[in-house]
Amino acid sequence: MSQTVDRALSILPLLAQGPADLGQVAERLGVHKxxxxxxxxxxHEHGLVYRQQDQRYRLGxxxxxxxxxxxxxxxxREIAHPHLVALNEQIGHTIHLAVYEESEVLYIDKVESRYPVRMYSRIGKPVAITVAAVAKLLLADLPxxxxxxLAEKLDYPMYTSRSIPNPAAFLRELAVVRDQGWATDLGGHEESINCIGAPIRGADGRVVAAMSVSAPNVVVTAEELLTLLPLVRRTADAISREYSGAVSPQ
Amino acid sequence: MSQTVDRALSILPLLAQGPADLGQVAERLGVHKxxxxxxxxxxHEHGLVYRQQDQRYRLGxxxxxxxxxxxxxxxxREIAHPHLVALNEQIGHTIHLAVYEESEVLYIDKVESRYPVRMYSRIGKPVAITVAAVAKLLLADLPxxxxxxLAEKLDYPMYTSRSIPNPAAFLRELAVVRDQGWATDLGGHEESINCIGAPIRGADGRVVAAMSVSAPNVVVTAEELLTLLPLVRRTADAISREYSGAVSPQ
DNA sequence: GGTTGCGTTGCATTATGCGCAACGGCCATT
DNA sequence: AATGGCCGTTGCGCATAATGCAACGCAACC
Structure with missing residues (x-):
């Protein structure tokens, strides 16, 4: 809508691919130097861009x-965090919290076994949207x-032989997830890792976030992991209640 | 320099403080709605801003x-990472990598005991620039x-009784660090945590990054931690060599 | 020492972003 | 149910502010 701002913002993804000099930026923007x-x-004044010694620009x-x-x-995230930590202390496995935003699924919190750090290591990276349990939960609730x-326009990379291969299979899986109110990823992203997840809902019943528990095969089998499902769902529901309560008290 | 872009970018830090509606944004920018x-x-088109259900805007x-x-x-970061992991496997403690950029010190990598995750948890947060070992190393090399x-304009929060209290003391500490080529933080940020750090230099000898090893008192005393100094410095030097080599081969 | 390539500056042109005022939908209030 | 107020949205004419050009300065390189 605003040409100047539009051009300026276009520079950011351009620099995300690596540093560039003035000429390159001008050329790729199609404007004068x-x-x-x-x-x-x-x-630069706003600190979004940094100029390195060789005069090239990179993100700031x-x-x-x-x-x-x-x-x-x-x-x-704020409301969920203590719940996630508490659950982690009980079961010890890795716990993720994710949200959906404009065709992307985004991890916004993670609790690691016995080590309660917020780790944003995956943030921004293309999440395995077609296989991750949290992604299924979030997408299943879309209109x-x-x-x-969305299902049509996604790519379906075959991370493993159990990865979901195409839109039809994905939509079928989403229907299942939607009906049962929980989701799994059994070796669909990495062969030896299983996940189970549950949705967190707002006051209106819409899914606002999703949480999952991940564990490698060598620690617990998929069957054993599934026995934790009631606990996970209870945690998710507790977060949902508190979240709904905060929006419209009582 | 560019009014339109300047205004647009001013919205981002504004929204960083929390969601705001159109009226609030217009008012705080001093422009028409x-x-x-x-x-x-x-x-929004560039995904930097997101519109939530209540129509308010937040960062995207x-x-x-x-x-x-x-x-x-x-x-x-890329070059240093394997070195940091290797060092971590030897000594087990937490290892940080940091850079300096326009009056800010920024963690860009972290290796946690026996668990090699990249954790950006502190990124963006105001680093304890007056006490952290890596900060001392990076600032000591400034002109x-x-x-x-910079020393004059910084705040000097007293995290503990051992925190550096004022510009004069800070500049003295930087002089020491500069001369000896390594730095410590002995309980200056958290009472029970000690750090030792060493600089990573580019081909021209300028400090381009700094690394540190942190450990709580209860695991190793400050004296024991200091015995690791040669190892840390050797690692930093190895990274420096590889980094210099990459910039101007051989 | 000339030449090429880059970033930078000043300036005239006009496109472009600006504020105004009016519209429309939503919610709350009576 | 009707009304008033609030907030986001739209179209438009005006003038600002962003644009591209051309010339300059500065290095590095041949």
Whole structure:
């Protein structure tokens, strides 16, 4: 809508691929060098872009600050965190919390066995949206039309032989997940890792986030992991209640 | 330099403090609502801003993607990582890697005891720049003028009784660090945690990054930790050599 | 020492972003 | 159910502010 801003913001993904000099930026934007210079300077003033010694530009530190503060302010995350830690102390496995946003699934919290650190290591990376338990839970709740459209446009990489191969199979899986109210990923992303997940719902019943428990085959079998399902669902429900309560008290 | 872009980018830190509606954004920017709307729409198209159900805006997921890709592309990090992991396997303690950028110190990698995860948990958060070993190493290498200016404008929070209290003490500490070529933080940030760190240098001898080893008192005393110093410095030097080599081969 | 390639600056043109005012939908209030 | 207020949205004319050009300065390289 705003040409100037649009051009400026287009520089960011461009630099995400690696540092570039003024000429390259101008060329890839399709504008004059002086224009690119002005945009880069503005981005620089805001710390989104950094100029290294060789004069080339790359993404700046403020970007991390923003991403950090953004994740800190997600209220689901804040409410869920103590529950996730508590669950982790009981069962010890890795626990993820994820949300859906504009065709992407995003991890926003993680609790590691006996070590309660918030780790954003996967944030931003393309999540295995076609196989991850949390992704299934989040997508299963989308409106019919949006779900179909998204399923069609996704890629279906075969991480393992058990990965979901195509839109039809994916939509079928989503239907199952939607009906049963929980989801699994049994070796669909990495052969030896299984996950079980449950949805977190807002006051209106819509799925606002999803949590999952992951464990390698060598520690617990898929069957053993499934015995934890009631516990996981109870935790998810507890978070849902608290989250709903916060939005419209009582 | 570019008014439109400047205004648009000013929205990001504003939203970092929490979601806001159109009116609030317009007011805090000092522009008409229609102007704010156009800027927000442009930010939205680029995924930097997300519109939640209650119509309020908050920071968007693409921000994480950018931050993630940015950190992936830091070549020091890439080169250092295997060295850090190797060192971790020897000594087991937590290892940090940090860089300096425009008055900020930024963790860009971390290796946790026996668990080699990249954790960006602290990224963006105000690092304890006046006490952290890595910060001392990075600031000690700044040009005299910049170092003094920075020291003056910093805050000196007293995390513990051993925290560095003021610019004069800080500059003295930096001089020591600069001369000896390594740094410590003995309970200056958290009473029970000690760190030792060493600088990583580019081909021109300038400090491009710093690494540190952290361990709680209860595991090893400060004296025992210091016995690891030669090992840490050797690792840092190995990274320096490889990094220099990559920039100007041989 | 000339030449090429890069970033930078000043300037005239006009496209482009601006604020205004009016519209429309939603919720709350009576 | 009707009404008033609030907030997001739209279209438009005006003037600002962003654009591209051309010339400059500075290195590095031949």
């Amino acid at each position: 002086s224009t690119a210079l002005r945009l880069l300077r503005t981005l 530190a403020r970007l991390f600050a923003l991403a950090q503060e953004a994740v800190e302010n997600l209220d689901v 019919e039309a949006e779900r179909r459209a | 229609s102007t704010a709307l156009r800027l927000l729409r442009t930010l 997921a693409r921000l994480f993607a950018l931050a993630q890709e940015a950190v992936e592309n830091l070549d020091v 005299e003028a910049e170092r003094r200016a």
